[in-house]
Amino acid sequence: MTTLVVCLDRTDDVGRKTGLRSPVVGWEAVRALVTDVGLADPEDSGVNTLLESLRVAQNLRDENEEVVVAVVSGDHDSMVSADRAVAAQLDDLIADYDPESAVVVTDSAEDERLIPIVESRVRVDSVDRVVVRQARDIESTYYLLKQFLADEELRQTVLVPIGLTMLVFPLLATTVGPAEGAAAITTVIGLFLLYKGFNIDELLARFAHQTRESLYSGQVSVVTYVVAAGLTFVGLFMGALGVSNLGTTPGVVLPATRFAFDSVPWLAMAALTASAGRLLDEVIGEDPVRRSFLNLPFIVVAVGLVIRGFSAYFLEQQGVIEPVVVPAAELGILSNERFVMVAGERLALFVVSAIVVSLVGARVASSLSDATDDRTDADGGADAATGPAAEPFAGQADPERTDGGATADPDSSRDRERDR
Template sequence: MTSLVVCLDRNDDVGRKTGLSTPIVGWEAVRALVTDVGLADPEDSGVNSLLETLRVAQALRDDNEDVVVAVVSGERESMVSADRAVARQLDQLVAEYDLESAVVVLDSTDDEQLIPIVESRLRVDSVDRVVVRQARDIESTYYLLKQFLGDEELRQTILVPVGLTLLVFPILASLTTLAQGAAAITTVIGVFLLYKGFNVDEILTALAIKARESIYSGQVSVVTYVVAAGLTLIGVFVGGLGVSGLDDASGILLPIMQFVNDAVPWVAMAALVASAGRLLDETIRDEPLRRSYLNLPFVVVAVGLVVRGFSAYFLEQQGVIEPVDIPAVSIGATTIASFQLPASQRLAVYVLVAFALSIVGVRLTSRLATGTIDDSEFADRTDSD
């Protein structure tokens, strides 16, 4: 196996300072190149890269490996022409020396952009980046700042908010107090960080694209989603009315339980309507139904029952709601007297009914398994399409 130890020079510093054309191949040729580059510019870090290339090649030869030492440079016209020049030279080396792997030596972030070109032609076993020891911290900081300033997304994400903060803060401080200005600035920055941290922009973009595709394709789920959103708003409104009607709203747990108890039925109804729209879309398109769509209505009702059961339990314990009164029932000659269902028994009934619905959903879905597909199968089909 023949390995290529190659020193990458994207900006053609070698050709500009020595007048030589690349590729330069061979131990003696590269060692002579070290002297030429060093005499032309003793402060150039390329001298260290060339010496590191020779050191790596010598270490591999000591391990009885066949090594080809080479220096590859780009062109100065443009980055595209530089990369294409490097690609041509690598193709020439591969065809001439029957290479199988490569060890890459470089000294800058610009040279690192050539690594994919090498990887497309040879297996890269190692990447050796040379940083001059006397200026390691300064050079690393310089390359980091250069890479940061070259990334448009990072500039817009960090520099723009910082610049706006520096501009707005003096105005707010002159119009209001210093503390109020600082509080307003930190609030805006906090909202922005949460917005970027949760990728709200990407989520909104994906939702807009999906909604537009759904509208253009005439899907029933568009209407059901709007209805579901309206039912959710009704649930929030009803929950808020329930909280405002509490006589003693001290603390936070009791208002939360009241809000959940009043809002859950509407939210569950919204989820049912949305899932019904998805089922109708799948049925209309005559495509195999996904099992998750069939299970979703049962899961929604079961979860809604459990959540409402627990919230009702806490509310009844605090005396906000009364126990359930079961009226007398006559079955033939047998009469069951009326009785009250306390909080613990009510919770047990809700949980048992939820479990029963879950089991019914699983059984029903398994019986309707013909013509349905699992989520994993759906993902595989989507990837293959």
């Protein structure tokens, strides 16, 4: 079994320092190359890599294996030309020596990028990376910094905030004080980290894309979303106005309940408007309307009724709002007396109404969805019946193929005439 011990040099350091062209093949040739590289640059780690290649080859020979040691270099002009040069040299080595496996020796992560090229041509049994003990930490740090600076996104994410901080902090320290400047910069950095952590930039980009697509496609939901936004602002304003009318009320439970009581009708109308626009888009579209869009308006109304009922119950218990009074009325033979609805009765009415609305919504959504499915199935059946797949059955006669059997078998027809 022939094993190829190949020393990889992607940037052609050996060729630039010695003037030799690769590949360099053979024990004596590589050992002479060690001397040439060492005389040209004694501090180069490539000397250690060449010695490691010779050591690996010697160990394999001691185990009675046939070994071919070689040095393969790339090109320093560009990475693409370097990789292609290495691939061509490997093809020549494999064609000349026909190795069954290879042992790769490198001295940097840059050279290790050539390993897939070797693996695509011969089986790689081992990868031996030579790291000089005195320069291990320095080399690793340098490589990481080089990779970091080569990534544009990382530079913009890390280096730009650090640079802005170093520029802004002296200005803030001289104008408002070191403590205030540090607090302001820390706040900005915290907001930036939250902005990146929650992927707000991607959410904004997705929202802008959806808005642009909606405007270009003429969807009804664009208008209803704007109306819903206006109703939302009105609801928030009405809730804040209701809280301000409470005066100086201790605690936060009562103001929060008042805010919910006054804002929920407007917020429910906003959600109902938005869902109605989305439902209209589904109805106008070509695809069948999904059940979730049919049921959404009823769910919005039911949730609004429940929140309104519970907030009214707590506010009436605290004496903030008055009970509901049904005045007396006479309509012909029907008449009723004045009726006062207490907090519990009001809550029960709202809860029951919410349950009824949700059940009605589920029933309507189920009925409309089933009707849509039936219509889709009927259309599909008609298309299938009239489509090209509607072939005649095996037992039916094909007029173009039978025509009485005369065309299909003329000899049998003549035999019957002769018998008669």
